[in-house]
Amino acid sequence: MAAPASIDAIEWLRKQIEESAPDPLKTMLVEMVNVLMGAEVDAICGAGYRERSGERANSRNGYRERAWDTRVGTIGLQIPKLRQGSYFPTWLLEPRRRAEKALTAVVAEAYLLGVSTRKVEDLVQTLGIERLSKSQVSELAKELDGVVKSFRERPLAGPYKYVWLDALFVKCREDGRIVNVACLVAVGVNGDGRREILGLDVVAEEDGAGWLAFLRSLRARGLKGVELVISDAHAGLKDAIASVLRGAAWQRCRTHFIRNLLTKVPKAAHGIVATFVRTIFAQPDAESVRAQHARTVEQLQPRFAAAAKMLADAEEILAFTAFPKEHWRQIWSNNPQERLNREIRRRTDVVGIFPNRESIVRLVGAVLCELNDDWAVVRRYMTIAPREEVIDTKALVKKTAA
Numbered sequence: 487m488a489a490p491a492s493i494d495a496i497e498w499l500r501k502q503i504e505e506s507a508p509d510p511l512k513t514m515l516v517e518m519v520n521v522l523m524g525a526e527v528d529a530i531c532g533a534g535y536r537e538r539s540g541e542r543a544n545s546r547n548g549y550r551e552r553a554w555d556t557r558v559g560t561i562g563l564q565i566p567k568l569r570q571g572s573y574f575p576t577w578l579l580e581p582r583r584r585a586e587k588a589l590t591a592v593v594a595e596a597y598l599l600g601v602s603t604r605k606v607e608d609l610v611q612t613l614g615i616e617r618l619s620k621s622q623v624s625e626l627a628k629e630l631d632g633v634v635k636s637f638r639e640r641p642l643a644g645p646y647k648y649v650w651l652d653a654l655f656v657k658c659r660e661d662g663r664i665v666n667v668a669c670l671v672a673v674g675v676n677g678d679g680r681r682e683i684l685g686l687d688v689v690a691e692e693d694g695a696g697w698l699a700f701l702r703s704l705r706a707r708g709l710k711g712v713e714l715v716i717s718d719a720h721a722g723l724k725d726a727i728a729s730v731l732r733g734a735a736w737q738r739c740r741t742h743f744i745r746n747l748l749t750k751v752p753k754a755a756h757g758i759v760a761t762f763v764r765t766i767f768a769q770p771d772a773e774s775v776r777a778q779h780a781r782t783v784e785q786l787q788p789r790f791a792a793a794a795k796m797l798a799d800a801e802e803i804l805a806f807t808a809f810p811k812e813h814w815r816q817i818w819s820n821n822p823q824e825r826l827n828r829e830i831r832r833r834t835d836v837v838g839i840f841p842n843r844e845s846i847v848r849l850v851g852a853v854l855c856e857l858n859d860d861w862a863v864v865r866r867y868m869t870i871a872p873r874e875e876v877i878d879t880k881a882l883v884k885k886t887a888a
Contacts, residue, residue, distance in 0.1 A: 634851035645711020646674035694722025772807035
């Protein structure tokens with residue numbers, strides 16, 4: 487609808503805004519789009535609407551309605567029809583489900599943030615979007631699959647000196663039942679000293695077969711140069727590490743170990759026993775750490791024989807001492823992985839029960855992909871010296887001592 491020539495353009499615009507209350511922005515957008523579509527159809531026809539011209543090549547044949555979802559709400563467009571051929575404003579709309587494609591970013595981000603599909607439907611309605619069903623929301627979320635697939639299958643450019651392994655459990659529907667499935671996650675430190683999420687897999691349970699297949703897939707993608715693996719003491723995981731990552735040392739997470747150790751002593755003694763054990767890790771060098779470990783075993787023996795035996799047999803909690811002192815705090819426990827798990831939980835707890843394993847991979851994988859991008863631009867997690875420099879340094883120390 488064009489403004490009459492006798493009315494000043496500004497006055498006409500003011501009138502349109504006043505008469506289009508309570509949503510003048512939507513009305514202005516409709517007017518602008520209609521004018522643009524009309525101009526394009528006039529150019530195709532070779533003449534204006536109802537204009538007599540010898541150059542006319544086509545003519546209009548009414549309108550067809552098309553819903554257009556925008557940030558100001560759902561707009562009912564009147565798309566001109568032609569007597570010969572067809573007209574479609576591709577500069578404005580895409581054939582088939584423009585609304586879904588336009589809203590993919592919004593819905594995907596809401597899904598990433600842990601918003602359930604029911605809540606996502608409410609969210610888009612607050613944006614003024616109509617007729618977006620729960621099934622459509624789920625379909626939109628699947629557009630994340632390509633990104634997650636590329637992230638999970640990307641080649642690994644090693645070496646990765648340290649690797650942390652852990653699993654967390656989420657609920658999933660399978661064969662009409664609600665079961666717990668395990669999300670296996672691997673994190674490594676690359677040659678630049680930056681943390682990198684190496685892989686993700688979802689398995690029926692945290693057993694040796696699941697960990698073995700997971701580690702083999704990491705090796706196939708290029709995982710190499712692993713000198714130390716940090717994890718809890720799951721038997722299947724230990725066997726998988728020994729089988730796939732041969733030559734790598736294993737550090738048992740000290741936090742998990744202390745929790746297990748405290749089950750061997752009365753609750754009233756938890757505080758004092760935990761304090762004794764932590765003194766092992768407060769020593770200035772490897773020799774002192776091992777000496778304190780032996781003294782702590784002796785201190786616990788008279789009152790807590792079972793705990794003393796467990797500590798004496800746990801040489802794997804001291805594997806960190808073979809590596810640079812400045813790395814000890816990061817490698818003597820799985821705490822960095824625990825923080826990552828909490829970030830995943832923040833999203834998965836909102837969903838509650840996942841409909842299938844694919845949806846778990848989609849959400850958890852997208853979260854990990856996002857975190858991995860963040861880690862790539864923050865300051866380095868640790869300083870990794872080249873292998874040659876480490877060897878030369880050790881040789882120099884031995885030569886100096888001699």
